[in-house]
Amino acid sequence: MDLNTFWFLLVGILLTGYAVLDGFDLGTGPLLLCARSDQERRIFLNAIGPVWNGNEVWLVTGVGALFAAFPQVYATVFSGFYDVFMLLLAALIFRAVAIEFRSQRPGKRWRTTWDLAFAISSGLSAFLLGVAFGNIVWGIPLDSAREFQGNLLTLLQPYALLTGFTAVVLFIMHANVYLVLKTDGPLQEKLMNWTRLTVTGYLACFVAMNAMTLLGCPHIVGAFRQRPLILGPLFLAALLVTFNVLREIQKKRPGRAFASSCAALVLHFLLFGAAVYPNLVYSTPNHAYDLNIYNGASTQKTLGFMFVVAIIGVPIVLIYTITVYYIFRGKVVLTDESY
């Protein structure tokens, strides 16, 4: 494995970590509207309370690693997706405002308004992340200087809208399973019933998205022909693991269900990574300007130095992150300091 591949993997791991962790708190937003009483909504919010802020660190670090390892990709994608990313940033910050403002006053109208704001900004964040990923898979028009040749409408094409929608449904499913893990009693029963809808909804989106990929992205079909023994099993595993979420819920094993949901996200990203590798940005229609992990990368010297930095730092991060999550395991208890 060369350094460029290592960094492709590491950026992938960081962004997957972001999706797995921030996924459930983004998905909690829309689910909040399905909860009836204020008590239930507070339990939802406090399930993500101690962690949602820290989860966003994965995004910051993932973006930083992308900048360090693949600056050309960072520059092309971030300037090209300007409107999408600016809206994403605003939505991500607005969520923080909404979740805090909500608990300022007990009034019903006040809380319902901020709940709606939280739900919309969370859902929008998930949707925009999905749109960005969709465009990366589908390809974007680039010129010889690797600058994006399009506008907001180029980015809001049908495929990207579908991947955006899929991201929302995926995160809602993930949040649903996370909340099952974090609650008990009748509320847990209720959340378990919801999983039938959220999981099947996600499965439908997943299949539709893959169908559209195979129909519309010749470069991905090419990758499928090239490495069917990797992509085929990954696809099947992603499907099976998602089905397993339902099975574990039926067997009343929320821990395993959440593990399956995380695994579904990880497999989803693996499938994405294995399909595009070694490409990072497809230039559609002119593939001469594609950006890959070689022509978009920093020098070997930088990648080598950062390899040492990461190989020491990332395991330490994983150890204490897992420790912190382990310390906070268990059901939500509402106290004075809760939201």
Added chain:
Amino acid sequence: MSTEILSRIQFALTVSFHFLFPPMSIGLGLMLVVIQGLRLWTGKQLYVDMARFWTRVFGLIFGIGVATGIPMEFQFGTNWARYARFVGDIFGSPLAIEGIYAFFLESGFLALLLFGWHKIGPRMHFFSTCMVALGTLFSAIWILVANSWMQTPGGYHLVREVKVVAEGKQYPMNADLSGQPFTIKEVPLPADYVVTPEDVPHVRAVIDDFRAVILNRSTLDRLCHTVLACWISGSFLVVAVSSWWLLRGRHMDLARGSLKIGVAVATLACLLQMVAADSTARGVSRDQPTKLAAMEGLGASRKEAPMGVVGVVRWKRDAGGQIVGVEENAIRIPSLLSILVSGDFLHPVEASETEVKGLAELPPDGFLLRRYPGASAEELAKVRPQYWPNVPVLFQTYHLMISLGVALVGIALLACVLWWTGKLWDTRLRFVRAFLWLLVLTPVLAEIAVQAGWFTTEMGRQPWVVYQVLKTSDAASLVVKPPQALSSIILFSMVYLLLTVLFFRLFIRMVRKGPTTEAGGRDLPETWQPLSLKSGRQTGG
């Protein structure tokens, strides 16, 4: 307005809003370590209450810091794509290191600090506090490494991408080879190469030496100066809240204890800051003389150069409205600038003979001649002002920072005197009440000084984004159009306005509510009880 100007406005807006919070959290991080350390040492319940209160404040400030920090990580790519391509090989690394080593450390252990009172014991809690404080320090280090490299770049060389065809002939990247197969290669450029706007997509800086990048000429000076400024901000925040409680007659024990710790740390940091600030300014006089001359509004080079205290600097323009020089009209301390630049405080008479270069000679002729080969002296004088930063504004921000800094040193020392004589606690005295109200304002003064300092250093770098290598006008994204940048500025302004309201509401509510001493800390597990009441083991929970 152009995308470049709008992007600069947006970056200034987002980064200065963001940087209202990290100074307080870096400073509070240190305070928390001191408080928790005292609690472990003395075992007093007072310090547990204190730590619980200030940890909540830290959590609020850190949360807003994270939320407003995300746009910073994005904007190098969204608004400054050409910059990102040009410096990516060097500049991205410190940002990634900051993420891996600092942000995870802060956020992971902060969760334990905020929500772990019932789950971990005092020793583990102290360890977590140290990790959070260390995380805040690491983040300061790596972002200052990145920023200092923009001010005093080192440890790199420039390369140009070229197309190489089969027989080894090289063509520029925009050459049309009519289907001939080629490979892309990077060829090194000479050290004194002048980057032109046409070069930018295909020329970039690549790394030679990581040591020289990380410890570039200004890193250590600027790191010390900034971290001390953060400690000053954080400790004065503690001082301000404690003073307010004293004035209101609330939580008196806690207020006295916090005030003592706050004043002690603030005084120490203020005194150290005088050394660090002096060293930073001397570094600027050595590495960025144009910036120093602009900060002081110094037109002609001279010995016995004075230092301004307060006043105005205006542009001097010719009949056609072109900038030709500066006019300074200020109260000045004679020879002080020369003495400070020489750094020889023991021999002020000799030191005042040090010549300080003025804007009339900066940037030097040699630098300009590389950009305008064969230009005459008059032509050089004509183009020179293009390489000056905005002197009138810079003079103001720089002297605002200095005035506030000196005022804070005075306030800290006066607080020490009053503490020493015991008068500080006698809140019936009118003078003491007035002084406590002044203390309530100190964090605002510190924040303004920090912002003014950053405006000085960043505006003083203009017109360069990488000092004397890459111009800011060649760094903005090409594909972003002015309406897009304008709408994102409006979007950020609205969200940040809400954040400001939120911050003040939450902060004021926290201060009003004060420490939750109703339960006397008895809601915590036994391990947190004062030593005299404790019967069992040290850790657990």
